[in-house]
Amino acid sequence: MKFSILPVIIIAVFAFCIFITKRAKRTQSITAKEASSVYALLFVFGLWTVIAVIMGIKDLHVTLMDRIPLLWQANVLIIILAIGLFSKTLRDALRNIANATPQHWLIFIQALRIGALGTVIKFFRGEITSSFPLWVGIPDFLFGLSALLLGFLVLKQRANKLFLIIWNLVGAGIILIPLVAAMPYWMNEPGFSFIFEFPMILAPSIVVPILILLNFLMAWNAFDSNRRTFL
Secondary structure (H helix, E strand, O other): OOOOOHHHHHHHHHHHHHHHHHHHHHOOOOOHHHHHHHHHHHHHHHHHHHHHHHHHHOOHHHHHHOOOOOOOHHHHHHHHHHHHOOOHHHHHHHHHHHHHOOHHHHHHHHHHHHHHHHHHHHHHHOOOOOOHHHHHHHHHHHHHHHHHHHHHHHHOOOOOHHHHHHHHHHHHHHHHHHHHHHHHHHHHOOOHHHHHOOOOOHHHHHHHHHHHHHHHHHHHHHHHHHHHHHO
């Protein structure tokens, strides 16, 4: 198995989500029922993580690449969340957790995206022939660096709500736009199969969707709190 920091990042992301949920429950920002709905969501996320790992070990992601000509793995967590959001309890829980969590925490967790540097280095070494790290990996790495700076600015109360909204949307867009707009190109580009190899597949399957979901959660929270200020 190739060495990768991805398992550590996955553990950190899940631990963070569990921690902020427990903290919100402890401070009575969410009810026990709302906390249970989030834990249930994370449990299902965890099940998919196990499935993705097993498939990766068996090289099934690579095998299915030609049969299913899309990076479908990246949509699994999004579909799970979309189904879960039919529950008002879960919607309220996520909103209340976002309100109860210090903003700089939600920003600093995005610094995990600095981990994209490993893929970028492999690209410049010639170990990855796909241009994907150039167009997606470098912006992702730079966004991770920006999280460190913005986190400190928020601590000093030098960033307004509008900037936080834009920053989070940019964080989601630098991943989603190249993937959605250029997926037919990537799937036919020589060397793109690297992203289906294990453990690399864990990035689009687990890490990236959760971090993007946190982007949208914080953007919505900033928008909602800003809207309430003017009402």
